[in-house]
Amino acid sequence: xxxxxxxxxxxxxxxxxxxxxxxxxxxxxxxxxxxxxxxxxxxxxxxxxxxxxxxxxxxxxxxxxxxxxxxxxxxxxxxxxxxxxxxxxxxxxxxxxxxxxxxxxxxxxxxxxxxxxxxxxxxxxxxxxxxxxxxxxxxxxxxxxxxxxxxxxxxxxxxxxxxxxxxxxxxxxxxxxxxxxxxxxxxxxxxxxxxxxxxxxxxxxxxxxxxxxxxxxxxxxxxxxxxxxxxxxxxxxxxxxxxxxxxxxxxxxxxxxxxxxxxxxxxxxxxxxxxxxxxxxxxxxxxxxxxxxxxxxxxxxxxxxxxxxxxxxxxxxxxxxxxxxxxxxxxxxxxxxxxxxxxxxxxxxxxxxxxxxxxxxxxxxxxxxxxxxxxxxxxxxxxxxxxxxxxxxxxxxxxxxxxxxxxxxxxxxxxxxxxxxxxxxxxxxxxxxxxxxxxxxxxxxxxxxxxxxxxxxxxxxxxxxxxxxxxxxxxxxxxxxxxxxxxxxxxxxxxxxxxxxxxxxxxxxxxxxxxxxxxxxxxxxxxxxxxxxxxxxxxxxxxxxxxxxxxxxxxxxxxxxxxxxxxxxxxxxxxxxxxxxxxxxxxxxxxxxxxxxxxxxxxxxxx
Numbered sequence: 040x041x042x043x044x045x046x047x048x049x050x051x052x053x054x055x056x057x058x059x060x061x062x063x064x065x066x067x068x069x070x071x072x073x074x075x076x077x078x079x080x081x082x083x084x085x086x087x088x089x090x091x092x093x094x095x096x097x098x099x100x101x102x103x104x105x106x107x108x109x110x111x112x113x114x115x116x117x118x119x120x121x122x123x124x125x126x127x128x129x130x131x132x133x134x135x136x137x138x139x140x141x142x143x144x145x146x147x148x149x150x151x152x153x154x155x156x157x158x159x160x161x162x163x164x165x166x167x168x169x170x171x172x173x174x175x176x177x178x179x180x181x182x183x184x185x186x187x188x189x190x191x192x193x194x195x196x197x198x199x200x201x202x203x204x205x206x207x208x209x210x211x212x213x214x215x216x217x218x219x220x221x222x223x224x225x226x227x228x229x230x231x232x233x234x235x236x237x238x239x240x241x242x243x244x245x246x247x248x249x250x251x252x253x254x255x256x257x258x259x260x261x262x263x264x265x266x267x268x269x270x271x272x273x274x275x276x277x278x279x280x281x282x283x284x285x286x287x288x289x290x291x292x293x294x295x296x297x298x299x300x301x302x303x304x305x306x307x308x309x310x311x312x313x314x315x316x317x318x319x320x321x322x323x324x325x326x327x328x329x330x331x332x333x334x335x336x337x338x339x340x341x342x343x344x345x346x347x348x349x350x351x352x353x354x355x356x357x358x359x360x361x362x363x364x365x366x367x368x369x370x371x372x373x374x375x376x377x378x379x380x381x382x383x384x385x386x387x388x389x390x391x392x393x394x395x396x397x398x399x400x401x402x403x404x405x406x407x408x409x410x411x412x413x414x415x416x417x418x419x420x421x422x423x424x425x426x427x428x429x430x431x432x433x434x435x436x437x438x439x440x441x442x443x444x445x446x447x448x449x450x451x452x453x454x455x456x457x458x459x460x461x462x463x464x465x466x467x468x469x470x471x472x473x474x475x476x477x478x479x480x481x482x483x484x485x486x487x488x489x490x491x492x493x494x495x496x497x498x499x500x501x502x503x504x505x506x507x508x509x510x511x512x513x514x515x516x517x518x519x520x521x522x523x524x525x526x527x528x529x530x531x532x533x534x535x536x537x538x539x540x541x542x543x544x545x546x547x548x549x550x551x552x553x554x555x556x557x558x559x560x561x562x563x564x565x566x567x568x569x570x571x572x573x574x575x576x577x578x579x580x581x582x583x584x585x586x587x588x589x590x591x592x593x594x595x596x597x598x599x600x601x602x603x604x605x606x607x608x609x610x611x612x613x614x615x616x617x618x619x620x621x622x623x624x625x626x627x628x629x630x631x632x633x634x635x636x637x638x639x640x641x642x643x644x645x646x
Contacts, residue, residue: 052116052341054079057491057501058474061640065470066125082125083113089129093366099436100362108359117342118360119471120335123164124367134163135333135371137466138319138389139378142328143169143194150174150194154201157215159374161205168216168326170316171195172247176224176266176273190225192232195239202241214320215242218298221252221281224264224273230285233294236606243320245296245597246285253299253591256282283580286587289600290580296322297587298597306565306596308460309385311445322597323464323569324389329377332387332566333367334466335360338475339418340394343401348418354425357390361429364388365437365458386440389464389566390426392418394477396484400505405540406483407552415481415559419463423563426462433458461565469628469635469642479635481560481570483545483553485628486528489637498638500525506542513538545573546603550586558593567596574602 054062059079068077068085077085087109094100112118119125121137128135139160141153157167175181177190195217202215217239219229230246233239255262255278262281263272285295298318303325307315315325324332337360342353368386373379395415396406404410431454439456443449448457465481472479479485488502502524510517513535523531529547530539545553550572557570572586583600590598620627625638635642 052338052476054116054474055476057499058476061470061473065640066122068130080114083110085129086120086125087113089133090124090363090366090370093369096369097437099433105362105366109363112356112359112363115341116338116475117356118335118337118363119475120363120367121333121466122470124333124335124371125471126164127372128367128370132163132372133370134160134165134374135367136165136331136373136382137334138168138324138326138332139165140168140170140317140319140324140326140328140330141375141378143171143173145173145175150197154198156375156378157198158201158205160378161202163372163374165331166214166216166320168218168317168319168324169198170218170220170247170328171229172218172220172223172268172316177228179266190228191219191223192225192228195229195232195242195244199239199241206241216318216320216322217242217244218247218317219244220268220300220316221246221248222262222264222268224266226264226281227276227284230281230288230295233292234288236292243296243322243599244294245298245318245322247298247300247316250299250301252278253588255279257588282584286580286584290578290583290602291605293599293601293605296597296599297590298322298325299591299595302594303567303596308447308565309442309445310447312381312385312442318567318597321467321569322599323391323466323567324387325567325596326387327381327385329375329381330385330387331373331378331382332389332461332464333364333371334389334391334464335364336391336393336466336468336471336480337422338394338472338477339392340397340401340477343398346402348398350421353421357422357425358429358432360390361388361426361459361462362433364390365430365433384440384442385460386458387461387566388430388459389466390422390462391465391468391480391564392422393468393472393475393480395481396478397505400503400541403541406543406556407540407548411552412555412559415556416562419560419563423463423565427454427457430457430459430462431455463564464566465560465564465568465570467569467635470640473635473637473640481556481568483548484542485545485573486637487530487542487544488525488528490625491638503542506530506538509538510534545571546575548573550574550578550582550600551589554586554589554593554595554598557590557598558595561595570599572598572600574600576602576604578602 062079067075070076087106091102091105091109094102094105123137124135127133141156143153160167171191174191175188179188259279261275262278264274265272303315318325342349399411434456440460468480491499491501529544553572557568561568620636620641622641623639625636627634627636
């Protein structure tokens with residue numbers, strides 16, 4: 040790699056005081072006495088060196104040059120991997136993946152074996168997803184014990200309790216996703232499982248719905264409930280009534296989310312290995328049982344030149360990021376051997392973006408506009424094509440992923456073999472966007488000001504710097520308006536209309552525009568998109584239903600809604616108020632199926 044190529048991925052950005060505080064509190068290595076033994080530069084060097092060392096295995100890159108490229112990519116903050124990679128790369132038994140899906144079969148050996156595996160993965164910083172659809176319904180006769188089954192929801196509670204014990208024990212437990220098919224006999228119990236605000240707090244739950252169910256719900260038809268999924272019907276329920284029950288609970292608590300089975304599996308690159316039935320906790324990674332994925336995100340707001348996206352520089356960063364993430368697969372420690380086997384057989388990586396809202400502001404494009412939708416589609420098409428090209432380049436020197444010969448990509452003879460079964464995914468970036476100093480994922484601004492905790496527990500109130508600059512240019516005396524922004528987090532009616540449109544926050548954007556942006560990114564993303572459809576407190580259940588239908592009709596693979604204030608009183612058994620950070624007391628931001636603290640960086644998410 041020549042110096043010009045390395046310089047092309049440098050950024051103007053540097054770590055600010057808030058980011059340094061988050062790094063010190065959560066990422067920098069400490070000795071056995073709790074004393075810091077590295078600084079930010081040391082962290083980036085540790086990660087870059089550990090990941091670049093994999094090149095020695097293949098001989099297609101020089102480790103020393105890759106280390107410098109990776110170091111510049113990370114320290115420039117243009118690209119950051121998921122939190123486990125930043126925390127653990129270069130350490131003994133460093134588990135580097137952020138997302139896992141584990142199998143659950145209808146036996147005590149499987150249920151408790153997976154519970155053990157989940158505990159090991161959560162202890163190492165990973166988030167876990169499970170399909171409970173293979174567990175027999177409540178009341179079913181069990182021949183071996185001559186008893187009856189307690190049903191999937193009982194085991195959902197068991198897994199939640201284990202996660203809470205992990206967290207109480209002082210480890211950084213990952214969040215969970217629990218999934219059940221729409222036609223499981225216990226679907227009504229599952230849909231209502233989180234109606235009690237103190238129930239199963241470590242889980243997001245989602246219904247896996249087929250196209251047939253969505254069409255039946257529109258017609259008001261009855262649908263059979265089966266166990267197993269291909270077995271004879273046990274009973275029948277009305278699809279429209281079930282849909283309304285799901286909507287009512289999502290309106291009330293944010294759960295369940297909705298996943299679209301047929302759309303997810305139409306994009307399954309390895310159908311010969313089985314169907315995809317679950318996702319990671321935030322929904323951006325539909326995965327096979329015993330599969331993991333390494334995630335990383337590019338700050339697209341850092342790729343501006345002369346008022347336009349600098350696509351050549353962005354393409355270079357994408358290629359380096361794909362190389363980095365492919366190396367992560369080999370550099371990581373796998374707590375569960377079965378996960379290692381499946382993960383290295385498919386070599387899935389998930390390259391996504393952050394800073395999209397910042398990019399729109401820099402270009403003068405409102406989030407709720409056709410221009411933003413067009414940019415989202417153009418941007419992700421370029422990133423997806425560039426990532427596939429980089430993966431194909433790696434396949435020429437390293438070989439395609441081992442399961443390639445029988446995969447879907449192998450049947451498409453127009454495309455060259457790829458190193459990775461999947462290359463793109465849109466993650467929430469709750470923590471790494473704080474480090475990069477940019478907006479999270481593809482979300483709009485949740486607020487325009489935040490109270491920040493910096494080193495030494497000092498608190499500051501930060502207003503978005505572009506808003507400060509634009510107000511200074513357009514308003515004679517911006518300070519009274521800025522004072523109101525600091526208090527409320529948004530612009531009021533006294534602000535210039537074009538700025539109110541440009542800096543509209545999540546709850547000021549109509550739900551349909553949230554969905555349209557998600558769908559635009561999904562059209563050019565291999566796996567899925569983590570996105571929250573934020574609703575105002577006064578939104579009605581009909582608004583939830585409309586957003587779900589639009590997501591289905593526009594090609595999304597899933598959807599999560601969150602109505603402002605719907606969980607304001609929820610307190611977790613571990614002492615965590617889900618709307619306030621357990622460490623600094625500031626409000627938590629609910630985005631993309633994850634709660635994160637913009638003040639101190641606390642998050643249950645792994646990216």
